[in-house]
Amino acid sequence: MRRDSLPGKLLLVLAIAVIAVSGCRAAMVGQWQKPGADGQTTTRDASTCRDTARAEASQRLPDRVGAPAPFGVPSAHQRDDLSRSSFEASRFEDCMQRLGYRRG
16 A cells, blocks of 8 residues: 555644644734734734735735645645745744844
8 A cells, every 4th residue: 555645644734724824823822922013003003914914925925826726635725825825924923033032
């Protein structure tokens, strides 16, 4: 039997997805805090960072249209969405930290 069987690949992709999503959720714990920044400033900075991160993620990993995958097999589009989401979250975190924010 081949080691690169479909169930094995599916299990690997699902494991990677669970780890990535868990990492994103863990990164979202706590509020952004910056000495001297009020709620309005924090909201504005977060919005700017979110927009910038989304634009960078879309540019780096543009949407592509592909053939549908068989039932139960993640499509290239789903993998791209997961990669784009992880990249976007990372860029957002970097942006907020560059502005002097820390998770509380």
